[in-house]
Structure formats: structure tokens, C-alpha cells
């Protein structure tokens with residue numbers, strides 16, 4: 001679903017930062033070799049993640065949903081010198097692909113990969129986070145929020161992707177559609193939780209920014 005006219009989207013991209021070479025390469029190889037390449041954040045959202053990360057200057061980032069590492073590397077651009085990213089994906093087949101690009105990027109020693117179900121792995125990571133990017137299975141978003149909120153520093157930021165779910169969040173919900181049900185619940189939860197302040201941005205498939213008070 002296009003939220004704005006494709007011509008306007010082109011204009012937006014042409015007037016935003018250029019995509020770094022390594023991310024162009026990663027994107028090309030993902031489209032050539034990996035299933036479901038549409039899951040990758042891509043040029044525009046990647047530049048936004050990079051800019052947000054540079055504003056936050058995090059020392060500790062948690063990413064839920066690595067895929068081929070596009071968003072990991074975009075977020076890494078804002079890391080402080082001693083900063084680290086913990087990134088989780090349940091698909092073990094992507095591990096070597098991710099590592100190749102992480103090492104090539106120069107951020108390799110700052111990126112820690114975890115393979116498995118994020119709901120099991122998050123409690124095992126002994127760290128506090130300045131920035132969390134949630135971009136995995138939609139039905140777990142409310143559970144992810146509960147698992148990370150006490151690990152997020154005051155002033156820290158949660159970025160939640162795909163919160164508009166191609167517009168399904170305002171349509172009549174098919175009772176079997178667990179993803180949409182979870183996202184409707186999640187969007188309300190973010191709006192109402194007194195521990196955070198939240199703005200939902202209608203960018204791509206919807207990206208919510210929530211800052212911990």
C-alpha cells in the first residue's frame with residue numbers, strides 16, 4: 001500500500017541523504033539471494049534510522065528483527081565510540097550473511113548477533129538500552145514492549161515499525177488475523193502507557209517513536 005503518491009515518494013527520497021555504498025550492496029544482494037526482500041528497511045527508512053540514532057548517540061541499542069542487517073548498519077552509524085548493538089533474529093540461515101556485512105562495514109566488533117526467539121533472548125541480555133528498534137513478528141509486539149521497558153534508560157527511545165500494517169489497523173479485522181489484532185492492541189498500549197510519550201509517524205508502513213519519561 002502506498003501512503004503517498006509514488007512521484008512524491010521519489011521526490012522525498014531524492015531530497016534525503018544518499019544511501020551509503022555498503023547498504024546499496026547489501027540491498028542488491030538481499031534482493032538477489034534472500035526470500036522476502038521487501039522486509040528490508042531500504043534507502044529512505046534507513047536514512048531516517050541513521051539520523052535518529054545520530055541524534056540519540058546511543059551506547060547501547062537493541063534490535064529485534066535483524067533480517068539481512070540493513071537497519072542494524074543504519075542504526076550503527078549513530079553509536080558512540082564504545083557503543084554496542086545487540087541484534088536478534090530467529091532465522092539462523094541469515095547469520096553468515098549479516099556477519100559478512102557487519103565486518104565489512106567497520107562496525108563488526110560493536111555488533112552482537114543472537115539467533116533464536118526474541119522473547120526468550122531479551123531477558124538473557126544483561127544490558128540497559130538507549131534505543132530499541134522493534135521490527136519482528138507483529139503478534140509479539142506487546143510482549144516485546146513489556147520485556148524491554150524496564151531495560152530502557154530514562155530518555156531512551158523505542159522505534160516500532162509497521163504499526164499501520166498497510167492500513168489494516170483501521171479496517172474491520174478478520175477474527176483470524178492475529179497480527180492486526182496485536183498491532184491495534186499495541187498502538188493503544190503505547191498511546192496509553194504513562195511511562196512513555198509517543199508519536200506515530202505515517203512513514204512507509206508506520207513508524208512509532210516512544211520516549212521513556
Ligand SMILES: C[S@@+](CC[C@H](N)C(=O)[O-])C[C@H]1O[C@@H](n2cnc3c(N)ncnc32)[C@H](O)[C@@H]1O
Nearest residue numbers: 039040041065067070071089090117118136137
Ligand atoms: C521485517 S524483518 C526485519 C527487517 C530489518 N529490521 C531491516 O530493516 O532490514 C523481520 C525479521 O524478524 C525475524 N523474526 C520474526 N519473528 C521473530 C522472533 N520471534 N524472534 C526473533 N526474530 C524474529 C524474521 O526472521 C525476520 O528476519
